[in-house]
Amino acid sequence: MIGRKFVAGRKGMVGLVAFACAMTMGLSGCSLTTPTRAEVEPEPVKATLGADDLIEDGVLTVAMDMTDAPQAMTDQEGKPSGYYADIARLLAERMGLDLRVVSSADATGSLSKGKADLYIGARTGEDDVVESGVLVQNASSIFAKSADGSREVPTVSATALQGAVVAVQSDSAAQDAMDSAGIDTTLKTKSNVNECFEALADGEVDYVACDSTAGAYLARAYPGTVFVGTIAPMVSYDAIAASGTDLADQAMGILEDALSDGTLEAIFRLWYGDLPFSLDDLALDGVTFEQEAPESEETPASEGESGDPAQSDSLNSLG
Structure with a gap:
């Protein structure tokens, strides 16, 4: 290789x-x-691959x-x-x-x-x-909401999770990770990760456990919601x-x-x-786990559907 x-x-x-x-x-x-982005045309690149x-x-x-x-x-x-x-x-x-x-x-x-x-x-x-x-790297992780709504990451450890209410997608890798961590928390299962973040925003739960990439993608829409650490091995x-x-x-x-x-x-x-x-x-302090990571099974509700190969003439612009 x-x-x-x-x-x-x-x-x-x-x-x-x-x-x-x-x-x-x-x-x-x-x-x-x-000039606007539409008015700026990228310089053409001559292809060298045939x-x-x-x-x-x-x-x-x-x-x-x-x-x-x-x-x-x-x-x-x-x-x-x-x-x-x-x-x-x-x-x-x-x-x-x-x-x-x-x-x-x-x-x-x-x-x-x-x-x-x-x-x-x-x-x-x-x-x-x-x-x-x-x-990109991905791992089951914990997300929290900062007290003042800022992007500052709060200090969270396995001890801090004791007795907390954690939202997690049912039958997901993150739920398995929470079970394996042996932390005495109350897991509140949801049908998808979107619902987990809505519960965090509404104060229904203290934390969210989910894939780091899915969580970070959704956290952009929730001010003050940040990644705080992993609870399972990462996959690259x-x-x-x-x-x-x-x-x-x-x-x-x-x-x-x-x-x-x-x-x-x-x-x-x-x-x-x-x-x-x-x-x-970036593992959460006090959490230990095996080094082989499972495949992700979590589903943001905004996920697109799979299907036949897609082709588009407009895919050549990063705009």
Whole structure:
């Protein structure tokens, strides 16, 4: 296996460029207008990958599990949406290619059977592929609401959870994690993670236990609701491509550049808010667990439906 590992956690949000108006004799002020996003067309990129490199000439075909919300889902117009979809758009745009997204839960099979050029959202450790390095980590986690409604993370430990009421999706990995943690809490089960966060906002419960990515995605809509720590092992996900190909080299180089220039973190923040990029060493104090993580089974109610491969001519813009 050939692997390329990114250095995660680099602080590099896209910078804001400040413009100053020079004050000259007789000039009392100045005005500044900027073009709208629709008026700014990205410079065209000449594609260097051809029919020998791609399933379809001129098109980057990317597979992802479209039922894995909020990483990948379908929006109200039936188009691919989510963190992985935005990464796919970034890759296609910087390669100068159109984009086609197909839904599949079989990472290596999508590549070996010729269904996709790349797969985004593979668990690390796949064989005979080039790995991008970690794009996102996920783990059953605790979310809390700060007392003053700020984004400041409150101090929460296993001791603090004793006697607390915790909302959790029924029959989820987070419920299993809470049971395994052996903490004396009252679990209030809900049908989906959205209902868990509504219960936290209404003061019905003290905490929410859910996947870190699903929780961070939903927490953006609830002021003062923040991630405080993991209660189960994390799983890392990356992008993979068949090893020894020009496509793999170009894709991994683009992702490395996107991490360095802040684009990848900007996309991450768009979907996950204040969630730490790396969940290493963020286990809740006093909680111990085995190191092998289960597959996630949690379902935000806003999740899109899976179905036939989706294709859209408008997927080439990150706007």
